[in-house]
């Protein structure tokens with residue numbers, strides 16, 4: 001009867017987290033459907049990374065639950081992939097071995113792991129760079145390699161914590177277009193943290209607005225823009241109305 005529940009991948013229910021006397025998450029609930037792109041937008045220090053640490057199992061919430069595909073994963077690691085704000089590649093390893101690392105860590109032989117990741121180099125715009133070292137890549141390429149490594153860890157749910165935050169404006173804009181372009185082929189559900197309202201609207205199907213800490217979800221916004229987007233949409237009336245609305249809430 002309920003189609004939403006049927007294609008729900010991730011469900012975060014009533015999580016609460018204090019660090020000592022500091023109440024960081026007061027009560028946060030959110031959900032992500034199959035192949036959905038959901039952003040979490042909130043002020044600095046509001047607890048966005050803490051939510052990811054809890055969803056990935058690195059931290060235990062004081063209360064609340066994390067369900068994935070209907071199973072309880074509260075406090076359990078290894079199920080979702082997680083890309084940090086500064087997800088550095090190992091400088092002494094070739095790109096192919098950096099990317100293959102999650103598979104090797106899971107017990108795959110190096111040769112097999114390389115074969116497995118090789119087929120994704122084209123889609124991630126890294127073809128021809130398999131045997132280069134990180135210092136030989138541009139900033140955008142390094143982020144694409146880090147994103148591919150994240151994808152190799154777990155392909156169906158990816159947590160991306162400001163992956164483009166450190167890039168210059170032009171590269172960042174190109175990366176947003178690229179991500180939007182490939183995301184359908186990846187069949188992944190994505191949760192994306194950003195401070196950038198335009199980035200959130202441009203990329204997302206839905207946006208959760210987080211309050212200052214102690215954090216609660218202030219609002220859930222469905223981005224009713226065509227799924228296929230290009231940068232022209234930034235001048236669209238609906239896009240700008242949404243941007244103004246979010247600015248007022250934040």
Ligand SMILES: Nc1ncnc2c1ncn2[C@@H]1O[C@H](COP(=O)(O)OP(=O)(O)OP(=O)(O)O)[C@@H](O)[C@H]1O
Pocket residue numbers: 019022024042043044045046047048049050051213
């Ligand atoms: N392990 C920890 N121990 C103590 N306090 C912590 C810990 N982790 C986070 N905090 C505190 O919790 C609050 C939220 O931090 P968090 O990194 O989740 O925020 P954020 O929204 O991701 O911030 P930013 O946007 O600046 O990255 C901050 O006040 C931070 O100092």
